[in-house]
Amino acid sequence: MLRYQLNPHFLFNSLNSIRALILEDQTKARDMVTELAELLRYSLVSKNNGDVPFSEEITAIQHYFAIEEKRYEENLQVSFEIDPLAEEYPIPSFLVHPLVENAVKYGMKTSGMPLKIKIQAKVKDNELSIFVRNSGTWLSDDAEGRGRPAGTGTGLKNVRERLENRFPGKYDLTTSEENGCVIIKISISRDVEG
Amino acid sequence: MSKIYQALVVDDERLARNDLRLFLNNHKNIEVLVKATNGQDALDMIKELEPDLVFLDIQMPGMDGFDILEQISSDVRVIFVTAFDEFALPAFEVIALDYLLKPVSADRLQQSIERLELIPNDMEDDLRELEYHDRLLLKLDTSLGFLKISTIICITSAGDYSEVLCTNKKKVLVHKSMAEWETRLPHTFFNRIHRTTIVNMEFVDRLE
Numbered sequence: 001m002l003r004y005q006l007n008p009h010f011l012f013n014s015l016n017s018i019r020a021l022i023l024e025d026q027t028k029a030r031d032m033v034t035e036l037a038e039l040l041r042y043s044l045v046s047k048n049n050g051d052v053p054f055s056e057e058i059t060a061i062q063h064y065f066a067i068e069e070k071r072y073e074e075n076l077q078v079s080f081e082i083d084p085l086a087e088e089y090p091i092p093s094f095l096v097h098p099l100v101e102n103a104v105k106y107g108m109k110t111s112g113m114p115l116k117i118k119i120q121a122k123v124k125d126n127e128l129s130i131f132v133r134n135s136g137t138w139l140s141d142d143a144e145g146r147g148r149p150a151g152t153g154t155g156l157k158n159v160r161e162r163l164e165n166r167f168p169g170k171y172d173l174t175t176s177e178e179n180g181c182v183i184i185k186i187s188i189s190r191d192v193e194g
Numbered sequence: 195m196s197k198i199y200q201a202l203v204v205d206d207e208r209l210a211r212n213d214l215r216l217f218l219n220n221h222k223n224i225e226v227l228v229k230a231t232n233g234q235d236a237l238d239m240i241k242e243l244e245p246d247l248v249f250l251d252i253q254m255p256g257m258d259g260f261d262i263l264e265q266i267s268s269d270v271r272v273i274f275v276t277a278f279d280e281f282a283l284p285a286f287e288v289i290a291l292d293y294l295l296k297p298v299s300a301d302r303l304q305q306s307i308e309r310l311e312l313i314p315n316d317m318e319d320d321l322r323e324l325e326y327h328d329r330l331l332l333k334l335d336t337s338l339g340f341l342k343i344s345t346i347i348c349i350t351s352a353g354d355y356s357e358v359l360c361t362n363k364k365k366v367l368v369h370k371s372m373a374e375w376e377t378r379l380p381h382t383f384f385n386r387i388h389r390t391t392i393v394n395m396e397f398v399d400r401l402e
Binding site: 008009012013015016017019020021023024070071072073075108109111113115 | 255296
């Protein structure tokens with residue numbers, strides 16, 4: 001199984017932001033160090049194949065966004081809408097995180113500013129649905145026929161592989177575009193004995 | 195006293211711009227003119243203000259650093275500043291004066307600025323003349339790739355772009371004019387046989 005690693009670009013950019021904040025807003029700089037430490041800890045503690053309650057994944061994503069919002073300032077707006085019923089749901093750690101990173105990476109390329117990202121989770125009929133929306137556009141593989149795929153698709157592929165391993169036949173992963181948003185949806189149906 | 199260089203700092207993140215500005219304040223021969231927040235902004239400012247030097251972030255909304263580089267005059271020196279290291283290739287010197295990684299260190303920035311004096315402009319002009327065995331670092335859609343000059347079979351014009359046919363049978367669309375190709379390619383090999391076509395004579399079998 002692939003173990004998620006924190007993206008080195010993210011790490012270096014965070015350090016760069018912290019260095020600038022140290023002189024201008026020490027409280028923000030200190031908060032950012034704490035958030036980065038929490039995120040690093042989550043990435044170190046989480047084991048291969050290890051499930052965590054969905055709420056822990058969300059907490060890690062909140063730390064991630066707290067950092068990115070300080071970095072991008074008015075250019076990034078993030079919102080969460082998490083059904084309390086979703087919180088206990090076991091999922092492999094860092095399952096959703098790559099989708100969130102992609103939302104920032106490709107959203108920043110394709111969206112007007114500010115980039116808006118929304119993370120949603122719902123539970124209905126023992127099915128957990130997770131939505132990651134960003135206000136960008138889907139980068140098609142062959143824009144203008146210039147030969148190279150715009151997004152490599154490895155992020156999505158890895159998420160799919162992890163879902164297939166952990167929830168064979170009981171998951172769905174879809175991508176769509178509507179109302180000026182790119183939407184990635186994961187749904188997982190849970191065994192009744194769960 | 196050495197020349198004063200007028201510089202433009204281009205980065206979509208305010209904090210990153212301030213951080214670099216702080217370091218540049220220690221360099222008396224660098225005068226930071228303005229700071230641009232996105233690619234289009236940067237391009238407009240470069241055209242209007244004609245700075246000597248641009249510190250250019252690669253990843254930005256809309257137009258990225260490579261898009262900008264393709265569209266500005268080669269008289270402007272460019273130093274890339276980015277946290278992304280996958281582009282850090284020896285050949286970057288073909289197109290950029292230097293390549294700094296964030297967070298930038300004061301010593302490394304010092305070296306970059308010294309390069310301004312070490313590499314005079316006329317040498318940059320020499321760099322623009324390509325050799326047959328050169329590799330050209332080009333933007334191919336959203337990523338960078340190398341184009342070996344010796345693998346070019348022919349080039350045809352396509353509006354503002356040109357289409358390059360290579361020995362691997364792939365065609366790539368490049369943001370370069372026929373005139374630019376004509377000046378830069380080695381003339382022993384490349385011939386502009388038509389307003390819209392340049393061919394590599396190495397791949398010509400016969401003439402009819």
